[in-house]
Amino acid sequence: MIPASFEYHRPGSVDEVVSLLAELGEEGRVLAGGHSLIPMMKLRLAEPAHLIDLTGVEGLRGIAEVEGAIHIGAMTTQAEIIKSDALAERCPILREAAELIADPQVRALGTIGGNAANGDPGNDIPAVMMAVDAAYVLRGSDGERTVAARDFYQGPFETALAVGEFLTAIRIPAPPAGQGQAYCKLKRKVGDYAIAATAVTLAVDGGVCGQAAVALTNVGITPLYAEAASTALVGTAVDAAAVEAAVEAAVAITDPAADLRGPVEYRRHAAGVMTRRAIETALARAKGG
Amino acid sequence: MSETKTETAAEREAALGGIGCDKRRKEDARFIRGQGNYIDDIKLPNMVFGDFVRSPYAHARIKSIDAEKAKAVPGVIAVLTAADLKPLNLHWMPTLAGDTQAVLADEKVHFQNQEVAFVIAEDRYAAADGIQLVDVDYEELPVLIDPKKALEDGAPILREDVKDKDEVGQGPRRHPNHIFNWQSGDKDATDKAFAGAQVTVKEEIFYQRVHPAPIETCGCVASMDAVSGRLTLYGTFQAPHVVRTIVSLIAGLPESKIRVISPDVGGGFGNKVGAYPGYVCAIVGSIVLGRPVKWIESRIDNISTTAFARDYHMTGELAADKDGKITGLRANVLADHGAFNTHAQPMKWPAGFFNIVTGSYDVPTAHVTVDGVYTNKAPGGVSYRCSFRVTEAAYLIERMLDVLAQKIGVDKAEIRLRNFIKPEQFPYNSCLGWEYDSGDYPAALKQAMKAVGYEDLRKEQAEKRARGELMGIGIATFTEIVGAGPSRNCDILGIKMFESCEIRVHPTGSATARLGTKSTGQGHETTYAQIIATEIGIPSDLITVEEGDTDTAPYGLGTYGSRTTPVGAAAAARAGRKIREKAKKIAAHMLEVSENDLEWDVDRFTVKGVPDLSATMKDIAMAAYSNLPEGLEHGLEVVDYYDPPNMTYPFGAYICVVDVNRHTGEISVRSFYALDDCGTRINPMIIEGQVHGGLTEAFGIAMGQEIVYDDMGNVLGASFLDYFMPTAVETPHWETDHTVTPSPHHPLGAKGVGESPNVGGVPAFSNAVVDAFAHLGVTHMPMPHAAWRVWQTCHELGIDK
Numbered sequence A: 001m002i003p004a005s006f007e008y009h010r011p012g013s014v015d016e017v018v019s020l021l022a023e024l025g026e027e028g029r030v031l032a033g034g035h036s037l038i039p040m041m042k043l044r045l046a047e048p049a050h051l052i053d054l055t056g057v058e059g060l061r062g063i064a065e066v067e068g069a070i071h072i073g074a075m076t077t078q079a080e081i082i083k084s085d086a087l088a089e090r091c092p093i094l095r096e097a098a099e100l101i102a103d104p105q106v107r108a109l110g111t112i113g114g115n116a117a118n119g120d121p122g123n124d125i126p127a128v129m130m131a132v133d134a135a136y137v138l139r140g141s142d143g144e145r146t147v148a149a150r151d152f153y154q155g156p157f158e159t160a161l162a163v164g165e166f167l168t169a170i171r172i173p174a175p176p177a178g179q180g181q182a183y184c185k186l187k188r189k190v191g192d193y194a195i196a197a198t199a200v201t202l203a204v205d206g207g208v209c210g211q212a213a214v215a216l217t218n219v220g221i222t223p224l225y226a227e228a229a230s231t232a233l234v235g236t237a238v239d240a241a242a243v244e245a246a247v248e249a250a251v252a253i254t255d256p257a258a259d260l261r262g263p264v265e266y267r268r269h270a271a272g273v274m275t276r277r278a279i280e281t282a283l284a285r286a287k288g289g
Numbered sequence B: 001m002s003e004t005k006t007e008t009a010a011e012r013e014a015a016l017g018g019i020g021c022d023k024r025r026k027e028d029a030r031f032i033r034g035q036g037n038y039i040d041d042i043k044l045p046n047m048v049f050g051d052f053v054r055s056p057y058a059h060a061r062i063k064s065i066d067a068e069k070a071k072a073v074p075g076v077i078a079v080l081t082a083a084d085l086k087p088l089n090l091h092w093m094p095t096l097a098g099d100t101q102a103v104l105a106d107e108k109v110h111f112q113n114q115e116v117a118f119v120i121a122e123d124r125y126a127a128a129d130g131i132q133l134v135d136v137d138y139e140e141l142p143v144l145i146d147p148k149k150a151l152e153d154g155a156p157i158l159r160e161d162v163k164d165k166d167e168v169g170q171g172p173r174r175h176p177n178h179i180f181n182w183q184s185g186d187k188d189a190t191d192k193a194f195a196g197a198q199v200t201v202k203e204e205i206f207y208q209r210v211h212p213a214p215i216e217t218c219g220c221v222a223s224m225d226a227v228s229g230r231l232t233l234y235g236t237f238q239a240p241h242v243v244r245t246i247v248s249l250i251a252g253l254p255e256s257k258i259r260v261i262s263p264d265v266g267g268g269f270g271n272k273v274g275a276y277p278g279y280v281c282a283i284v285g286s287i288v289l290g291r292p293v294k295w296i297e298s299r300i301d302n303i304s305t306t307a308f309a310r311d312y313h314m315t316g317e318l319a320a321d322k323d324g325k326i327t328g329l330r331a332n333v334l335a336d337h338g339a340f341n342t343h344a345q346p347m348k349w350p351a352g353f354f355n356i357v358t359g360s361y362d363v364p365t366a367h368v369t370v371d372g373v374y375t376n377k378a379p380g381g382v383s384y385r386c387s388f389r390v391t392e393a394a395y396l397i398e399r400m401l402d403v404l405a406q407k408i409g410v411d412k413a414e415i416r417l418r419n420f421i422k423p424e425q426f427p428y429n430s431c432l433g434w435e436y437d438s439g440d441y442p443a444a445l446k447q448a449m450k451a452v453g454y455e456d457l458r459k460e461q462a463e464k465r466a467r468g469e470l471m472g473i474g475i476a477t478f479t480e481i482v483g484a485g486p487s488r489n490c491d492i493l494g495i496k497m498f499e500s501c502e503i504r505v506h507p508t509g510s511a512t513a514r515l516g517t518k519s520t521g522q523g524h525e526t527t528y529a530q531i532i533a534t535e536i537g538i539p540s541d542l543i544t545v546e547e548g549d550t551d552t553a554p555y556g557l558g559t560y561g562s563r564t565t566p567v568g569a570a571a572a573a574r575a576g577r578k579i580r581e582k583a584k585k586i587a588a589h590m591l592e593v594s595e596n597d598l599e600w601d602v603d604r605f606t607v608k609g610v611p612d613l614s615a616t617m618k619d620i621a622m623a624a625y626s627n628l629p630e631g632l633e634h635g636l637e638v639v640d641y642y643d644p645p646n647m648t649y650p651f652g653a654y655i656c657v658v659d660v661n662r663h664t665g666e667i668s669v670r671s672f673y674a675l676d677d678c679g680t681r682i683n684p685m686i687i688e689g690q691v692h693g694g695l696t697e698a699f700g701i702a703m704g705q706e707i708v709y710d711d712m713g714n715v716l717g718a719s720f721l722d723y724f725m726p727t728a729v730e731t732p733h734w735e736t737d738h739t740v741t742p743s744p745h746h747p748l749g750a751k752g753v754g755e756s757p758n759v760g761g762v763p764a765f766s767n768a769v770v771d772a773f774a775h776l777g778v779t780h781m782p783m784p785h786a787a788w789r790v791w792q793t794c795h796e797l798g799i800d801k
Ligand SMILES: Cc1cc2nc3c(=O)[nH]c(=O)nc-3n(C[C@H](O)[C@H](O)[C@H](O)COP(=O)(O)OP(=O)(O)OC[C@H]3O[C@@H](n4cnc5c(N)ncnc54)[C@H](O)[C@@H]3O)c2cc1C
Pocket: A029, A030, A031, A032, A033, A034, A035, A036, A037, A038, A039, A054, A074, A075, A100, A101, A102, A103, A106, A109, A110, A111, A112, A113, A114, A115, A117, A118, A119, A122, A123, A124, A125, A161, A165, A166, A167, A168, A191, A192, A193, A194
């Protein structure tokens, strides 16, 4: 339970991070809240030679509204996400999901960026970001680029981040009026990763669903954007048949591993139950204003 | 000398803080300030750290071990392997169950994470780096995880070291992977009862492998003083005196040269009774290096290697008449003991007190068979917060009663009332040989039913069932058997299972008591002081209780199996009475009257009929050192060794109500009512705390705890991420209650309570879960009742959509 030895770096600016990453290449690893990385290091499942601590980097923290979009610095902690009333007002699913992550101690240090960039299909934030159609702002020596959350995840701990790049911020387009959001997570106990969880956003206008997005946590090798499930809802009254179709479409793309959370059939079934629950909750919220 | 009485007897009684009061725990002042002194707080000058290279395989031959690279790591001092321990004959050690256990794997590994080499370094970091660089070349062997397969003809032989032995300590063997066969009861009479029965029921009931998982893991610091030849061993020991004896036997040092100290211990629950390779390696390391060696287990090591509990594959059968009156019981058990038989029980009891399996019921005849089996799993088989194998027995009988009730269609409370041992039958001799001391089971169950509104709950359940909802009501009316034990049938390494207490009353009226037990969080410093306060009339605040240092405390067998109150507290009470006897002689001298003219009055002796003429214990204490009658020795000091005449039999009536989500399989515990009868109650608040803790553990066991192995013998989920340790969020609210049926043979009438809630809690939860499905024909569901398992039942029944 003791990590292998490593060099520790504590840059103060984004540019310094970029040049350290360029210099160290594969050997360098950024450290945010440490609540995914350090446990892996203690088990020696991760043995980075260099840790680049982002804690002292200026400009990576905070929540702001920029040109109509919500802008969240990568180093904003999960606890800060929960604390922000403005954010809860604009995009309530973030608080709802963050409250279901781990426990207060972990959330006090764990960051939104670390959760998004980690690449573990068990993380809760990625599916939420897919449902709100967020864009990740990445910085490297070639400058800045953005990648949609829906395109970011490639495999277990494999993401669109190139060597030398890191995540500086997340941008979330302002949710349309009349949108309801919900994140439903089934877990064994507080602090546990999901048996299955589903994030849903949907907007109804005049009783008809104009927008819908469904995304799933921990039921595949990556977080899953359930495109067919999303389109199954659009244009419908989100009635029983539409919900059933969406649930079926969502379950169809799941491919969870059997683990101590349960066998494959259970976890797929649970994904269906959570999807149904999330759609119904989001719908009720959309209708409730 | 004579004193005007300003306080009433009741006021003086209250000032003592003795038996029966809710005294706050003395030890909490340091615990809640973070000022406890646990094993990892102990830092000795020049101390070094040791930790293990562990096997990644469950069964493999060790072809070679190369430690050269590890030794080259800066800070690594030494790497011990079996080859190094062999010349000292310490590569294997005897177990408490008559078997032997590898200290460091000798030619073969028998379970995943088995100790293969011990790396000693200047600090933990260097030790961890060294461990990673020890090269072990393994040749994998076929793995046996299922104890049933282990007994098949031609199964791979696990323990080659004992394959030709007829016995490995605890009875006849019939297969190289078989450890023992143990039977209790009358087979012929039982067969007859079944043959003639109007009704029989049978159920396969598995009590899964779990772990006590105390918050503090195991550890030790061994410090050999080369000059004096004295070894000091600090460690997380529930039984420090026994550890000293074992170390003496293994290491060949006289006990007078060994000092074992258990500092504050952060929970034991059975995990800290036995001896582990870490202790031996730390001792050897310290002897060889002449420096103190510390070994501290990680959480993963703790759950995956030291002392699991349960793992009993049971088959229960009941014979009954058509009204549900039990006429016979059969229990067959396949006991998975893992790689070595290291279970910790009184030595004559290979299956502990499993033959308490007739429970609270008047069963005329029974027969029990237990077969111990080796598998490629970690060794252990301790009593996790229960007396020896009692929780398995209670689980079996409490489940079987429900199965029988369902079969004949009577209510689950009613089946119990029909079968209870009646109050007038006590002392009751069970057909399997136990003499139950006292109890009133019907009164307890009726009080419980009234408290929860049992009839209404059943009505509500019927309404819910009509609507397709699942609600379950679980009852457990268990009997524990605790307080090992009488010297005629309880010993460890031949040492009888007595308990001891020494009391010294000091000149100015305070006292120090030392005992052979060891608190691991139960509050002994408080409760013993209360008992002694009542016995000797000195306020409990002025009584310091010390345990856990073999240099100062009298020999005792330690704390486990709820034996502290039945045995240790009896020694404390009797030591107090011996103090009082001498005090009476001194008082007679002080008051110039005959002893016969004195009567005890809370905190003093008073001359009969002359209430104003008295000598307080405070004054007597000073007189013991200053003003003695002729012929009496100075001082006021005694020791008592108590050999209990019988076990005590605490009991309880628990009722649990659950709702089941048929879509997800999640269970929500709506209410849990626990009535405990532990005889005389020494500190009701501490009892309640013990019940809360034990119920929380029972909840963990019933709802999620399990050490799981895959087919390769990989241990899965040995961390708190997976191993279900309930937090305050999951833990239900506990409602506690009590009746008081004193033990007739215990000096205080007390029985012990710490383990009852674990013993009775598990079947109450499990019965509630199964009861939710009873109307659908379900008679048993495997524990733990994790959501996925419950969902599987819903899915099979087609009710999960
Ligand atoms: C007991 C416990 C329970 C938990 N339960 C949950 C849970 O239920 N749900 C859940 O979602 N999570 C859970 N977590 C994980 C937690 O939320 C982590 O905080 C989070 O996954 C990672 O964020 P971090 O800031 O701690 O990142 P770190 O651990 O520091 O980093 C994680 C990974 O992301 C990389 N990284 C971090 N920041 C950046 C960046 N800005 N740019 C590029 N790469 C970066 C790191 O290099 C590393 O590879 C749990 C953790 C613990 C210890």
